[in-house]
Amino acid sequence: KQEVTQIPAALSVPEGENLVLNCSFTDSAIYNLQWFRQDPGKGLTSLLLIQSSQREQTSGRLNASLDKSSGRSTLYIAASQPGDSATYLCAVLRDSGAGSYQLTFGKGTKLSVIP
Amino acid sequence: DTGVSQNPRHKITKRGQNVTFRCDPISEHNRLYWYRQTLGQGPEFLTYFQNEAQLEKSRLLSDRFSAERPKGSFSTLEIQRTEQGDSAMYLCASSQRRRDRDEQYFGPGTRLTVT
Numbered sequence: 001k002q003e004v005t006q007i008p009a010a011l012s013v014p015e016g017e018n019l020v021l022n023c024s025f026t027d028s029a030i031y032n033l034q035w036f037r038q039d040p041g042k043g044l045t046s047l048l049l050i051q052s053s054q055r056e057q058t059s060g061r062l063n064a065s066l067d068k069s070s071g072r073s074t075l076y077i078a079a080s081q082p083g084d085s086a087t088y089l090c091a092v093l094r095d096s097g098a099g100s101y102q103l104t105f106g107k108g109t110k111l112s113v114i115p
Numbered sequence: 116d117t118g119v120s121q122n123p124r125h126k127i128t129k130r131g132q133n134v135t136f137r138c139d140p141i142s143e144h145n146r147l148y149w150y151r152q153t154l155g156q157g158p159e160f161l162t163y164f165q166n167e168a169q170l171e172k173s174r175l176l177s178d179r180f181s182a183e184r185p186k187g188s189f190s191t192l193e194i195q196r197t198e199q200g201d202s203a204m205y206l207c208a209s210s211q212r213r214r215d216r217d218e219q220y221f222g223p224g225t226r227l228t229v230t
Contacts, residue, residue, distance in 0.1 A: 004157070032216060043121075043206060044158070044221040051215045089157055093217055101146065101171060103208075103219060105157030 002027045006090055006106035013080055014114050021075040021109045023090030028068050034103065035064050035075050036089040044089065048075070052095070080113045087111070119222035121207050127228045128197055135193045136225045140209030147190050148219060149182055150206040151175065158206055164190060197229045 003026045036044040048057045048064040056065040063076040087110045091103040120139045150158035163171040166187035184190040208219040
């Protein structure tokens with residue numbers, strides 16, 4: 001059974017700081033990995049998707065890396081802003097050969113960026 | 116393309132009542148998913164449709180839960196004889212698998228409160 005762990009559970013940083021969020025998963029047979037953002041009481045916004053054959057993806061100030069063999073991914077946020085404050089969720093999709101189509105999520109990292 | 120929509124956004128019901136939620140996926144997406152999220156947790160998979168066929172169900176989906184996707188377009192999730200433990204955010208997502216990539220897009224969710 002796939003398990004996803006995110007560390008830290010919460011993080012508070014001053015505005016302008018660079019930061020790294022960590023995600024680990026137990027089964028390396030993944031199809032792709034997604035990072036999401038969730039604001040309080042809202043749905044999920046997809047930030048980045050990394051295919052199993054890729055090592056990293058970038059979008060603006062965000063960079064996500066994937067090391068499938070070690071079961072790890074990181075989300076790097078450069079020059080953090082108060083608007084980045086949210087919960088960030090990591091989710092993995094099992095390899096399609098396993099016949100499962102569900103995303104398995106971590107519990108998230110709650111980020112607070114202090115002005 | 117207006118994204119994934121869900122209705123209602125909030126539902127308050129008394130224990131024992133039946134409730135039904137609706138999800139409208141992104142129009143060209145043939146895959147549709149339901150997840151449930153409780154406070155402080157990541158979303159948990161409930162069920163998956165490919166077109167009109169329900170191909171996967173979680174053990175979380177008890178006999179009181181039923182989901183349909185007639186004609187492979189919108190989907191409904193019904194909970195019969197609601198219990199206080201059903202209180203959660205119910206999230207719908209859709210996707211269209213492409214080569215080496217299956218990105219799920221989420222709706223805003225329906226928050227259910229059972230009193």
